[in-house]
Amino acid sequence: MAAKYVILPCNGLDKEAGCLARELALKMAAATGSEIICPVLYQTAPSRYASLLQEGSLVVIDGCATRCASRIAANNNLKIYRKITMAEEAKKRDYNPGPDWRVGAGAAAFVEDVWRSWQPVFMEAEAGRVPGENAGLFAGPLEYAIHRHDKFIFRVPLAGFYFNENDCWVQVEGNRGRVGISDYLQQNLSDITFVTPPDPGTEVEQFGEMGTIESAKAVYELVSPVTGRVVAVNEAILEAPELINENPYEKGWIAELELTNFEADREFLLDGQRYMEVLKEKVADFNAGK
Amino acid sequence: MAENTFMGVPREKITWAPVIDYSRCNYCLECAKFCPHQVYEVREEEPRLIVANPTNCVVFCRACAKTCGPDAISFPEKSWVLEAIKALRQEEGGK
Ligand code: SF4
């Protein structure tokens, strides 16, 4: 039987988080019948794993923020299905890996807990992600303002969208808000390779983190324009992050929130027209800075 | 660059910028390579990397911290900075 998942863990043997990544890979492989790719061998003899990578979905397990496993995948144009970062899992659990690279009882319990939280995603039980049942609530933008600069064209929807100066938008319908990134940020990042939306149920604050986006260039933290509770995430962008490049205001939306403080949040947001002014300045500054 | 503002408040009044923990930093310079706003400056002498232009840093951006392997970059508390901005806005508006 072909392996369903192929796991590429970090090879950070000199780092605690790297050792934890390996532990998680072993646990996951045993539970799901998956294959593990050795990152060192993969880099010297990639053909060794070619057929394996064709069969199964790729799961990347990074240790720390160096993200060497992700980088190996990006450098080889591998499509990532899911990504786990041990340092972030540790932060979520207030777990401090400490200086011992060998896996003691504390570390084993930690890895067990991380696996338990990810298990549903891989075992295809309830994945914990709520599909957007109100898909019809948000109509696409009717009208865009356009700013041209050299060969670049930046679009900004005029009605119903609000922006923060960190280039994230919210489209509001009643007490629901859909959030995403602007055309300007999308073009700046260029080809988006991976998106981590906020988990459903998370309470997000205005200007707090609402997930991350990665391109070949870097990881980018998204800054939420509004306060609220995440009620849905866009499943489509998990499989096809390039939808954000195609149209960041429609198919490329990131999450839906139940808004809890919009009247107050709005004070710090720009409408389409005013965001356009900010965008023009950014484009001008960026080009002047080079 | 003179009238640089964030949410209507002069940028110089907002204390948002990265802080480098030199006990963790290994001078890989990933952060300086990543940031397009000339916030960091690489020098010959020690410390080889400094936050030279803190007010160039985009308020609430924390992107460079995600590129730092040893997790040596930190930022002020978001909620605290937001409160300060709100207060400053009121001051500006009240004039
Ligand atoms: S990325 Fe981190 S470790 Fe590297 S130079 Fe910057 S602060 Fe130092």
Ligand code: SF4
């Ligand atoms: S937080 Fe953003 S703007 Fe500030 S130094 Fe880092 S990358 Fe540059």
